[in-house]
Amino acid sequence: MAQEITIPLWLFAIILLFAAITFASHFLFPSVRWFFRRRLERAVARLNQRLERPIQPFKLARRHDTIQRLIYDPQVGRAVQAHARREGIPEAVAFEQAKRYAREIVPSFSAFAYFGLAIRVARFLSNMFYEVRLNHTAPEEVHGIDPDATVVFVMNHRSNMDYVLVTYLAARQSALSYAVGEWARVWPLSRLIRAMGAYFIRRKSRNDLYRHVLSCYVRQATEAGVTQAIFPEGGLSLSGGLGPPKLGLLKYMIAGATNENRDVVFVPVALNYDRVLEDSILTDAASRPDRRFRARIGVVTRWMLKQLWQRLRGRSHQFGLAAVQFGVPLSLDRFRAETGSDFINPLADELMARIGQVVPILPVPAIAWMLTRHQSLTPDEIEAQYRRLSGAAEGGDTSAFVTAALRQLQGRGLVEMSGDTVRASGDRPQLLQYYAASISHLLPGDAAGAKENSAPAGS
Numbered sequence: 001m002a003q004e005i006t007i008p009l010w011l012f013a014i015i016l017l018f019a020a021i022t023f024a025s026h027f028l029f030p031s032v033r034w035f036f037r038r039r040l041e042r043a044v045a046r047l048n049q050r051l052e053r054p055i056q057p058f059k060l061a062r063r064h065d066t067i068q069r070l071i072y073d074p075q076v077g078r079a080v081q082a083h084a085r086r087e088g089i090p091e092a093v094a095f096e097q098a099k100r101y102a103r104e105i106v107p108s109f110s111a112f113a114y115f116g117l118a119i120r121v122a123r124f125l126s127n128m129f130y131e132v133r134l135n136h137t138a139p140e141e142v143h144g145i146d147p148d149a150t151v152v153f154v155m156n157h158r159s160n161m162d163y164v165l166v167t168y169l170a171a172r173q174s175a176l177s178y179a180v181g182e183w184a185r186v187w188p189l190s191r192l193i194r195a196m197g198a199y200f201i202r203r204k205s206r207n208d209l210y211r212h213v214l215s216c217y218v219r220q221a222t223e224a225g226v227t228q229a230i231f232p233e234g235g236l237s238l239s240g241g242l243g244p245p246k247l248g249l250l251k252y253m254i255a256g257a258t259n260e261n262r263d264v265v266f267v268p269v270a271l272n273y274d275r276v277l278e279d280s281i282l283t284d285a286a287s288r289p290d291r292r293f294r295a296r297i298g299v300v301t302r303w304m305l306k307q308l309w310q311r312l313r314g315r316s317h318q319f320g321l322a323a324v325q326f327g328v329p330l331s332l333d334r335f336r337a338e339t340g341s342d343f344i345n346p347l348a349d350e351l352m353a354r355i356g357q358v359v360p361i362l363p364v365p366a367i368a369w370m371l372t373r374h375q376s377l378t379p380d381e382i383e384a385q386y387r388r389l390s391g392a393a394e395g396g397d398t399s400a401f402v403t404a405a406l407r408q409l410q411g412r413g414l415v416e417m418s419g420d421t422v423r424a425s426g427d428r429p430q431l432l433q434y435y436a437a438s439i440s441h442l443l444p445g446d447a448a449g450a451k452e453n454s455a456p457a458g459s
């Protein structure tokens with residue numbers, strides 16, 4: 001036992017390394033982990049004091065625990081049994097399948113990544129591209145929402161800047177949890193998105209087992225009071241106008257509204273832009289038979305880097321106004337009591353109507369709308385009509401924004417200005433229609449009173 005052995009130095013080094021790792025993982029890592037966890041918990045507690053809606057423990061739970069809780073939920077258990085029977089496979093196989101779905105869906109929220117990084121990046125990007133405006137239709141109702149309620153921001157989907165803007169503007173209220181389509185399931189974007197607390201969904205899957213796992217996750221999050229944000233249209237608007245609502249996520253959230261002490265309150269949010277960054281891609285997609293949005297992630301990243309580079313060199317310019325308007329909140333309890341049992345469709349319609357009512361009327365969409373109705377207008381007429389349509393007061397920045405909007409449209413070849421006359425031009429009329437469509441539901445059928453002697457488009 002006491003005899004000596006000789007081993008090469010490299011082997012000794014490897015043994016030493018393994019010994020060090022084993023020692024660290026058994027004795028050091030748990031305490032180091034505990035040390036950091038304690039620090040993180042304290043930081044989150046401080047953060048929660050600043051937020052209008054504290055981050056819920058459900059969201060802060062370890063991903064592994066959330067996955068376990070999800071796959072052992074009775075709803076998923078029943079779905080596993082039904083799936084196994086239907087497919088003629090052992091339950092253990094169906095259970096593994098459910099586990100894969102759960103791993104795909106469940107996020108791994110990091111308060112540090114969200115508040116320390118994402119909010120800062122979101123603020124930087126929002127202000128880099130736009131002059132940002134935030135307005136409330138009923139501020140006291142939004143701020144007066146019961147602190148125990150589950151708040152769901154329901155938004156129109158115009159651009160990939162939507163969630164960047166709303167995340168930044170809602171940063172004082174809470175951390176938002178989004179449902180993200182399959183487009184973002186590319187590494188490393190998927191990791192980043194998970195760290196923001198967003199959960200992945202397969203929009204096209206009709207698989208019953210998958211739907212139950214997804215529905216169960218959304219129900220659990222809603223029951224736990226997690227603040228969420230959804231795009232009921234289920235994708236970017238190709239026409240520029242509001243699309244019909246999908247019902248799936250709403251249905252799953254309603255299933256989570258079981259707690260008498262926790263109402264679900266929907267806050268309509270409408271966004272609009274003087275320039276939607278992806279407008280050409282969207283209008284191109286609208287004209288193709290498959291109506292698919294084609295923008296590879298590499299192209300988007302290159303474009304962003306180019307903008308950033310121009311900004312660093314002081315050559316970037318903003319794309320006009322971006323506006324976010326919070327509408328009148330809707331309490332699910334109250335709506336259910338007033339509407340009766342079959343209320344999903346009326347609820348979705350009401351939410352879309354509330355979003356539609358508060359879509360901001362910005363200069364570019366307004367000018368686009370005017371030019372789809374009038375062959376020509378003067379800049380003064382445009383400004384006067386814009387003030388009337390948007391309810392903007394005299395003076396202020398309105399004049400500067402209208403001038404900047406005209407310059408932007410002219411720079412893109414969408415309008416031409418000769419002398420004192422502004423008219424639509426170029427071979428992309430669909431872009432003007434796209435912007436006009438974002439607000440046309442708010443505007444009168446004809447522009448009566450706007451300009452008596454302006455010629456209608458096409459005449």
Ligand SMILES: CCCCCCCCCCCCCCCC(=O)SCCNC(=O)CCNC(=O)[C@H](O)C(C)(C)COP(=O)(O)OP(=O)(O)OC[C@H]1O[C@@H](n2cnc3c(N)ncnc32)[C@H](O)[C@@H]1OP(=O)(O)O
Nearest residue numbers: 122164167178180181196198203211234246247248249344
């Ligand atoms: C660097 C800076 C960072 C900044 C910070 C970033 C933050 C972190 C990044 C986040 C980034 C987020 C970006 C997201 C951007 C997107 O990805 S948008 C796309 C994703 N979102 C959505 O799609 C939300 C809305 N979609 C839905 O709700 C869809 O319904 C679903 C759930 C996806 C399913 O699709 P579907 O089958 O087409 O939907 P639909 O037919 O309407 O509904 C089906 C269900 O409704 C039921 N239903 C239908 N009609 C009725 C009725 N009348 N009564 C009762 N039930 C009914 C059906 O029975 C069915 O139920 P299940 O069988 O599922 O149980």
